[in-house]
Amino acid sequence: GIQVEQSxxxxxxxxxxxxxxxxxxxxxxxxxxxxxxxPWGQLINLFYIPSGTKQNGRLSATTVATERYSLLYISxxxxxDSGVYFCAPGDGTSGSRLTFGEGTQLTVNx
Amino acid sequence: xxxxxxxxxxxxxxxxxxxxxxxxPMKGHSHVYWYRQLPEEGLKFMVYLQKENIIDESGMxxxxxxxxxxxxxxxxxxxxxxxxxxxxxxxxxxSLRGMNTEAFFGQGTRLTVV
Numbered sequence: 250g251i252q253v254e255q256s257x258x259x260x261x262x263x264x265x266x267x268x269x270x271x272x273x274x275x276x277x278x279x280x281x282x283x284x285x286x287x288p289w290g291q292l293i294n295l296f297y298i299p300s301g302t303k304q305n306g307r308l309s310a311t312t313v314a315t316e317r318y319s320l321l322y323i324s325x326x327x328x329x330d331s332g333v334y335f336c337a338p339g340d341g342t343s344g345s346r347l348t349f350g351e352g353t354q355l356t357v358n359x
Numbered sequence: 360x361x362x363x364x365x366x367x368x369x370x371x372x373x374x375x376x377x378x379x380x381x382x383x384p385m386k387g388h389s390h391v392y393w394y395r396q397l398p399e400e401g402l403k404f405m406v407y408l409q410k411e412n413i414i415d416e417s418g419m420x421x422x423x424x425x426x427x428x429x430x431x432x433x434x435x436x437x438x439x440x441x442x443x444x445x446x447x448x449x450x451x452x453x454s455l456r457g458m459n460t461e462a463f464f465g466q467g468t469r470l471t472v473v
Contacts, residue, residue, distance in 0.1 A: 279459045290448060290467055294400075297461040335401060339458045346392065346458055348416065349401040 255350035262326050262357050265273050266320060268352045271319040272336030278289045280339025281312050287331050287332045295321070299339070326357045361386065363453050364433075365465035372472050378438040380468045384453030391434045392462065393426060401468045404420040407458070408434060443454070 252275035262268055274281075283295040296303050296310040298319065303310055307326075319338075323330055328344040333354050337347035364383040372378050384391050389410050394402040407415040407430040420425065423441075428434040438445055448469050452462040 260386075282462065284464070291470070292464040294452065294461065294463060337402075346404040346407060346418075347452075347462060348404065349394075351401045 251278070251338060251348050253336060253338060253348055253350035255334075255336055255353050257353060261356045262355070262358070264326060264328060264357055264359050266326050266357075267322070267324045268326060268355070270323070270334055270336075270355075272319040272321070272338075272350055274317050274319075274336075274338045276317070276337040277338070277342070278314060278317075279316075280347065281319055282337045283310055283319070283334045284337065285330075285332050286335060286352070292335075293329065296346075297336075323355075326355075328357045328359055331355055331357050363451055363465035365449075365451050365468050367455070367468060368466060369413050370468055370470050372441050372470065374442060374472055375424050375440050378470055380436040380438075380440050380449050380451075381433045381451075382436070382451030382465060383433040384451075385463055388453035388463075389455045390454055390457050391428050392454075392458070393434075393450040394450045394452065394464075395438050396450060397469060398447075403468075405436075411460055438470075441470075446472045 264272045267312045270273045285293045300314045307324045333352040335352045337349045382400045393405040396402045404418040406426045423439045448467045450467045454460045454462045
């Protein structure tokens with residue numbers, strides 16, 4: 250199956266800083282989503298982005314499918330951005346599942 | 360339009376008991392996925408179902424675990440004779456037309472086996 254690698258595994262920021270999270274994947278994909286798991290365990294959809302660039306407020310994401318990576322940008326970080334960010338590409342062969350990376354643990358300090 | 364609903368949110372079972380986890384997909388969604396998250400880990404795929412059919416169960420343990428998605432009612436993930444290693448968060452997701460469309464997750468069921 251597809252392999253997913255996220256970096257960095259941990260990130261500590263001061264409020265107001267910007268950051269870039271990276272997701273590399275090993276195979277062609279028909280789907281890719283970014284999720285935020287908040288400290289209460291809820292999984293929140295951030296982006297559905299199999300290719301191209303999207304922006305939503307302080308967050309934006311870019312997927313370059315031909316080079317097998319995706320980036321999540323967080324600008325002007327806030328303490329509420331803390332949590333784990335997961336990248337989940339959809340297996341290009343079966344299309345029947347999202348495969349999650351191990352996540353980036355983000356801590357934003359006031 | 361309610362999101363994906365899972366219940367119960369928390370479930371405590373003694374070793375050897377059965378656990379039943381329920382998932383109601385978003386309105387209009389007929390594709391359901393179950394994932395398991397062990398502490399400090401990412402989510403691992405378990406099973407993919409459409410109404411009345413299991414499409415992919417390659418992530419399901421071979422014994423004690425089963426899943427169904429009947430024509431009427433929620434999807435059920437059933438764990439028989441639970442053991443301590445089954446303690447985890449179980450998440451359900453639904454999508455409109457399979458995993459090439461956006462998936463939405465429920466809040467999860469946190470199972471604790473004592």
